[in-house]
Amino acid sequence: MLAVLPQLIVSGIATGMLYALIALSVTVGYRATTVVNFGHGDLVMAGAYATFVFVGSGLPFAPALILALASLFLFGVLTQRVFMQPIINGPHLSLAMMALAIGYAVRGGARLEWGSEVVILGRPYDQGAFMVGSVVLTMDDLVISGFVVALLLTLAIVFHITPIGRLIQAVFQSQRGAALVGLNVHAFHGMMWGAGAALGAAGGVLLGLLVPLSPDLGVYTLIRGFAAMTLGGFGSPFGAVVGGIVLGMMEKLLGFYVSTVFIDITAYLVTILVLLIRPSGLFGQRATVRI
Amino acid sequence: MQLSKTFYALAAVAALASPALAADNMQGITATTIKIGNLGPFSGDAAVFNPLNFGPEAYLRYINDKGGIHGRKFETVFADSACNEAKGIAAAKKLIYEDKVFMIMGNPCSGVAMAIKPMLEQEGIPWMGPAANPKLTRPTSPAMFHTTYTGIESGEAMAGFALSNPAIKKIAIVEHSNDWAHGYCNPASDFIKKNGGEVLTRIAMERGSTDGTTQALQVKTLGAQAVLGCLYQPELIILLRDLQKFGVAATVVGALGADFDQTVQQVNSPAAVRDKFFQPYQFKAKIGTPALKEFEDMFVKYLKKDELPKAGPPTNFYYFGVPVGIVTVEGFRRAGPSPSREKWIAAIESIKDFDTGVLADTVTFSKDKHVGVSRMYAVGLDKDGKQTVYTAWGKPLPE
């Protein structure tokens, strides 16, 4: 039984990277606007289908991917400016519901087009596997992990070295203050919401390498993303990644050594336990009300 | 008390005497048309199964094109159940009480079918559909018929095919935690135990899974010789891929929730499927061969563009749905020029050894047997990657 432990951990990390990316993309939007996008899962799905459409129109994979991410970025900016910004001071429920409703409409659109069939994105590389000791590593694992690590490094640079990081922090802490010192907070919100959408779309594409596309693609993953954010600490990009990886490993270990029926609820159990025992998660601020 | 009894007696007499009851028995039938309700998941996350609704619809249009049955043409009213009980009941009630259809056809969702069953029985509305829950027709319900395989036939076919290989005794089951999957894998598990096999474990793999490492490693650790996968297509693909990834040599038998051709194509790795992945097979020949060509042509000719797949030929769900239309029409043919519900039901119950032209088995109903088919084949790729239909392990169906 213990012989497969290294494999479970490695596969757990690979799966966790995907959750991490979703969590990271929600975090980017949240850091900028202090609003959690509950419709984010549908943007993840839209990213995968957008790439599918561009590839289907004859483009090679890389330009198709870039076009898809750009489209989702634009979509994110637009929805933030047109739908979220006007109600940004309204009840939180309206914000949550608005994001959900936009996502629901997007999902409905995807269902209309692809609802009655299963399509796949197809990998732009060979589906190889390598043995490292007794552990099997696939190209998928490497591509996904590589992408997420590269992204995390980029974000770390952006957040901590460039002025954008300070900007984000300023707006996160006090929007009025940021506006007072001459920041265009609205435009900033839109851009960051778009960036979150584009990152989510990237997550969708990576997901699409592994599984066939369906309009419900993002819904299942988003819950894992939320759990990863909670575990790592809300609002912390680093925490989101660590949370994702830990969640991925926990699913594998709990599933293998206890029972596979727990895989599906690992994310829920983690969320509840973390918020009851250590609401700030591993690396986050306190999870209490902003008044 | 006495008064009300008298009242009911009078009402009953009045009802019998009036033409209302006769009209009710012929609800949906005019001199030139027969109105059929086609209930299915046209929205929601089960919409992927709606080809099961378009298969029979294509056949009705084909019959209409040939002049109909006894001078009557079929008129279909579609209704969306979204595979949700509350919505499905509303849809069925609309079909029955507003559109006044003769019968309900289609209905691939077992939950909705079970929820509307009491209403169908109360109103005597005939039902014929591909929903796999065996409880719909066992015990026999007066007006409900399965002319496709229920979970029992399919589940036993899955287990039976695996056990027909004398080398296979130890079997693992991987399944979704939903009624559909349990509908296949519960009978399969019982069949294995009854027929000298061993069910090593029943492993859950939920919808939306992105990875099957845990499941594949459990199968490997337990040393299963075969895996029965009661999974929808996306998860079946993931399981096949991950079994291959970890070098698990076990035979995999899938359920009917996935399209065989698409699954093989989307796994995209010959080694993961050749001589390894099988599915119960409902049809008398391979899809795409001349024996089933007439149906492919029928789908392409009579279905609208948005009722067909975006790309490629019609998938096996279209073929799986079509017998529902064929047997329904056969009932009307046999019921004669003035059909009623009783006559149609009697006509269906009179069907013996009827060849639908598409199913692996002939259809036989009787008064107390409302599941018309049982024999199934299996489909798989042989060692050379050629798609083959088998009657049992290693025994290809002669072409």
Next chain:
Amino acid sequence: MADAPKSAAPATKAPPAWRQRRYLFWLIPLLLLPLPFYLGQYKQYVVNLILVYVPVGVGFNIVVGNLGLLAFSNVAFFGIGAYTSGVLALKLGWPWWATILPAGLMGGLVGCIAGVPALRGVRLFYLAIMTLAFGELLRWVYIRWVPVTGGSFGMSVPKASINVFGWPLPTEGDKFYAFLFLAVLMVVLTDRLLRSRFGRAFMAIKGNEQAAAAMGIPTDRYILLAFAWGGFVVGVGGSMYAALVGHVTPIAFDLAELILEFAVVMVGGLGSLVGSVLGAAIITAAPEFFREWPGFQEMLFGVLIVLVILFLPRGVASLLARVHPIFIDRYYRD
């Protein structure tokens, strides 16, 4: 829009004229009484389904509207109510009417449990995600606890059990009267609650929780009460669902159902009792009007909610409030 009466209310000591005419609301159920004589089975069923969603919306609105907490656990209360009625009727042979109160109580109990994190200071999106997880966890229990719940196949509620004091409810029209009574009862009781000091406390907590606590309002107790009463009302709705649909399965209480219940509250009007009722009617009936375009349903539904939030942030109820002040909810402020 609601400014004038809002500022005028505290000044006047005697109840204003509109308040005295509140009894006019009783006309609504009275006017509905003859409905079964005009509606066929299908339309009556849709009306009954609306009545199921009235308590569901009313209960949900207490927590998310009046108390302003982002709690996503409403489907859990709905499900537990339906399952309680189903299990009692099927396994213990209870008549349906006797299961209504236990269903409500179970809903209230689950409400208390779902409210615990809120007491521990979990708020906003944390609370949303946590309560979401709680609801899904409960659904997992429905699937796994096969001997009691029937697992993924769910359970059929025996037809004979659906009666009121032995009086059977075979048709949709019969069920209508029982449902109308329950829906009205839940609305009236909730109205009483909200117009009492409890409602005023909810309003204070929603406005500024710390200030409310500083003023000596035991906020914890009121939050728990809101969850418990919300759970009770929704649990009764669940019991009605079990009687109407007659088949209780885990899939009926999934995330899609949560979005539907959200839509009831949002489209109707946050924190508005009138809104909950209107929302239930609109959201339940809308799919029936979209029937001709099944594939478009989800998209239209999403667009509808987006439009309502943008242009009617206080829901359809705010339109009525503009027509006549009687429709203004006195126990809610933005």
